[in-house]
Amino acid sequence: MLLLNSYHPGYEWSDDEMRGVREAVLGARPDAEIDTEFLDHRRHDNPSCADAFAALLRSKYARSRLDVVITTDDAATEFFLARGATIAPGAPVVFCGVNYRDDYSRAVQLARQGGFPVTGVLETVALADTARLALRLHPGARRIFTVGEDLVDRYDLQLARALPGIEVRRVSPHESSLEEFGRRLEALPEDSIVLLSAFSHDGLNRQLSMVESVRYTAAHCRVPLYGFNKNALGHGIIGGKLNDGYYQGRAAGEMAVSILNGAPPASLPIQSDAGQPFQFEAAELERWGIKDHQLPAGSIVRGRRPSLYAQYRTAILAGSGFITAQSVAIVLLLFQRSRRRRAEAALAASEQHLRGVLNSLFAFVGVMTTEGILTEVNLAPLEAAGIRAGDVVGKPLWECFWFSHSEQERERIRAAVLRAQSGGSSRFDVEVRMKDGPVPVDFMLTPMRDASGRITYLIPSGVPIAERKRAEETLRRSEERFRRLVETLPGMLFITDAAGHNIYTNRSFHEFTGLSEQDLEGEGWIRALHPDDVDRTRATWERCVREGRLYEIEHRFRRSDGAWRWHLTRGMPLRSSDGPIERWLGIATDIQDRKHSEAALRRANEDLRQLIWAASHDLQEPARMVTTFTQLLSERCAGELREQGRQFLEHARQGAQRMYELVAALRAYWEVSDEGLAGALERVDMTAALGEAWRSVQPLADAACAEMTHGELPVVTGDRDALAQVLGHLLRNAVQYRDPERRLRIHVSAELQGSVWKFRIEDNGLGIAPEHREYIFGLFKRLHSRGDITGSGMGLPLCRRIIERAGGHIGVESELGRGSTFWFTLPHTTVEENNIFVGRAHSRH
């Protein structure tokens, strides 16, 4: 016969099974030849190994006939049922220790249909038997806790069904750390029994050996611990009807013998009970005071040492008599005395310890006789009242200083004592007199019983609650203030729960919508929204509530008179201190007027923009025509006119020229706007730009005998033409508004101020009155009539636009009659980091 093992030699379980098989087979058929093979599944669970192993077996057993094959455990059994047909066709199979599975009987059925005669021994969990015995051995037990990974829910259910009236629950080692698991074990109620199967890891995936898991459980289990597997015996379990490979091996071996003796396998039913006995550990039986006669018949007790008496029986008998008896008596007396002394010392230490603890409490604690006479009291209530223990000890509690201020409180204490005498506890708030007057105290009176249930003492205790009361009052007042504030806020305020359902709306909300708080509750507020805004609002709100984000939306609410008014609604999640959102606070502000003026402003801006565009582009052509033809007229046809006609023509020509210039300036201004053209950014040497600008005004400047000097100027980033244009305008401005009484001097300088360059163009001209300093930067603003000084009035606005678009500012400082200083700033940047955008314009004026 072939004995095919799932595991390896040295694996305790397999060794037990093999021992059982051998004893059973060789005991009955000493002539049997048992070949033993090992699948070694636990160490090499690998299909290619299984294939190679099957090939090996095939070549080994190709020529010899196998009368029977015993497979131990699941792996070998499955292996052989799947491949055995090519190894030993038709050989009867006896399996051993196969775990019960719902589909197993079906697998066996299929194997039998395939011509495989199969029978065997199932590994059956005899938990119910163990549990029943445990309940009998520990009569106070009312609950069973199962521990371990093999005890799947199914077993719990089986147990619960088998043991009506007993609570069956799991304590899983896989749900937490091992330490936490240990604490849970320690906390099991006294009327529990634990059924343990070994486990291999805890909830943090820390690995344990089988023995470690049993020992750990035993060390933390303070209630009787029964087991599941024989291997756990000797490591802390009391015992049980344990799974034992030896007995399963024996049962399988006996079946194999029957087959060898000619019985057809089909006639041998699959066994679910291998006849395993109850097994116990002697030391544990002793610990729990379980006597042998309480154990079921056939029980095996392991680890029992022969008793002293049995060992030294002869010697003891020989040494019997007076000396022995006296020695024993002396020893007993000594032992008892020392034990009492130790116990007394421990008691005294423990009392002192307890008193220290009580005296350090801020709570009030005392001890009274059942009549209500105070015998002990801790320090706190004495200190608070400014009295000594001698003032109150020996008196009924209600006659003590603490209740001397109020007949009513004395009455309540007396009533509580009466109640306690009949076994009832009382708890109420009471006014207790202390040295600074009465204070509120949360008072409790409880009877204390001895082991027999008799009331021996009454324990009064109390906690001063002045702080709590004050805090409650403060909270109430602050809530009241908040509510008043919220009620009177002009905005429409609402509060929702965490899911976004409205639970509060303030008065403004009701007054605006004309709806009541009930109308607006939950999702009712949506009814006040404009139908076109509902979907958008709902979607935004739901998303914000889901993601816990700030909520902000503009939508229309219906006013009580039916008018739709735009509102800006903002919502903010309110979190409790530890994180989750508890409420949403929201406020809706009427922005109808703002929206209206915004729209008006946008329209006005757009109109203005179009007007400037039209003026600058569409007027340019007719202006050009008029200038060109008046020019041709005066050049070619002047001879045909009389003197007066020629004068008229000259006026027309000048007017047309000026109109053309104005239009061109307007156009230049427009082109520096957002829609206008953008020049390329480049490194601009401001010294060179100044030179260029000066050349553009040179004819005018020379005519005015002007003198220009400059300091060191930097290189900046910007649009060269635009910046030269700004300098040109400012120089031309200085020339135009010079003081005819003195020679014009212009000085240009630059200075780094933090992150900006500040450029200054100083002159000694006419100067500008303070009230005009801002005015001159407006469109078409000129300070002088046309006869005095020419100019389009567009130069400074254009400069401002260019400088502001470059990220700078422009302004003027001036003293009337002394001169003006125009200044502008430009960012001090490098080309690489530059993102300025300088508008560009060409103009001719």
Added chain:
Amino acid sequence: MSAGRILVIEDNPADVFLIREALREQHVDARVDVVDHGDRARRLIEEHPASASGCPDLVLLDLNLPGLDGLALLELMRDRNWCARTPVVVFTSSESRLDYERAMLLGVKRFVHKGSGYEAFVQVGHVIKQILDPSTPP
């Protein structure tokens, strides 16, 4: 001066008048064909993929046109390879650098501003004369 043919794309009849005047003063004795709308110019380009013999000797192009504007017309000419050898002179009141750069990129021969007086017409007449008759002194 040999006769040639100039295509003027210009919507302002006064400008056309002044152009003719300037050409006459410069003694440019060319035939002047006028198209006064951007869309009509487009049809001309699209419907007459002119052979070299059918091409004008010079195109004078305004940029600001009703319908398709001058730059778009230039692009269309280049896309269609329409009269690729005919020089194009832009004559416009636009002072935009971008317009100038785009026109130059599209291969125009000269870019002349209309300005505010008759001088500009004198100038464009001279430019045209120079292009049509390279012997003209600059």
